[in-house]
Amino acid sequence: MSYLEDFEVWKDAIEGVLPGKVKPPNQPVDDFVAKTETLAVDAAEDREALKSAGMDENLIDELTPLSGTLRYCQAKWMSEYRARAEAQTQWKEQAPQAYALRDELLHHFSFAYRNHDDIIKKVRRIREGASHADMIQDLIELAVLGEKYPEPLTSVNLDPDLLPQARTVSHTMSELLAAANGANGEGSANKLLRDKAFTLLFEKDSTIREYGRYVFWKDEDKRSKYYK
Incomplete structure (x- = not known):
């Protein structure tokens, strides 16, 4: 058998x-x-x-x-x-770039929306939290927010490719984190x-x-x- x-x-x-x-x-x-x-x-x-x-x-x-x-x-x-x-290894390799992208977007958003009270409150809320899961959620929320209110971002010449990139990275890192969690069994x-x-x-x-x-x-x- x-x-x-x-x-x-x-x-x-x-x-x-x-x-x-x-x-x-x-x-x-x-x-x-x-x-x-x-x-x-x-x-x-x-x-x-x-x-x-x-x-x-x-x-x-x-x-x-x-x-x-x-x-x-x-x-x-x-x-x-x-x-x-393997997922843990990939996470360790890719996480620094994902965090850097999140931080870059927060930097641009904080300036671009500084005179838009309702929007800047959302940016500040997104900035809260420091876990890996928070970073992944931040990226998708920043992408959605930027797509909904594009004019202030355009005025500061934000690279338009960063928003779809944030969506992609959020999805990729979400899958890696799910696979990497519990590697000890x-x-x-x-x-x-x-x-x-x-x-x-x-x-x-x-x-x-x-x-x-x-x-x-x-x-x-x-x-x-x-x-x-």
């Missing part, structure tokens, strides 16, 4: 892991899965001995497909994580699903290893295969 097919089989069980039981990976997922897949082979050879000690032999058969499921979930989360990390459905898949596989892996160490307590070679 493919990793996606494994995931479809195990999806409901993974989603059913209770939040309080979720165990984030304490080691690289690829390394853990590789060790679990090796355990599946070793435990299959010792199936009868493990079964005779009271272990549910279905645990052995579940290791490989659940390992594939975890690989699938990990791939989805890493794809999202890399996209967010907080609130990510894909990360939670990965963590739940790890939890489920970790529990089954640990149970088999526990039985293996118990059964082969006098056989050092055999017992060593059941250590993590």
Whole structure:
């Protein structure tokens, strides 16, 4: 079966892991899965001995497909994580120019509308706030305001391309900020699903290893295969 097919089989069980039981990976997922897949082979050879000690032999058969499921979930989360990390990088590169554009427009607007009481109040309100979200909103509001009252801006020879540029930059930076937020995975459905898949596989892996160490307590070679 493919990793996606494994995931479809195990999806409901993974989603059913209770939040309080979720165990984030304490080691690289690829390394853990590789060790679990090796355990599946070793435990299959010792199936009868493990079964005779009271272990549910279905645990052995579940290791490989659940390992594939975890690989699938990990791939989805890493794809999202890399996209967010890239968005963070782009934000850091582009944000200074966006802030500079906002500040330049505020400078021109404050002078051009200085004798227009109703408009200058709007400019002052736009100037309030210092967050990234404020900057993005400022750009679109400045573009709308400038398009609505163009004459004073024309009188100070404001570059007419700055207003559509402000719209474009506001849209671009809004998308980047949305993508960049939460790059550490907080609130990510894909990360939670990965963590739940790890939890489920970790529990089954640990149970088999526990039985293996118990059964082969006098056989050092055999017992060593059941250590993590």
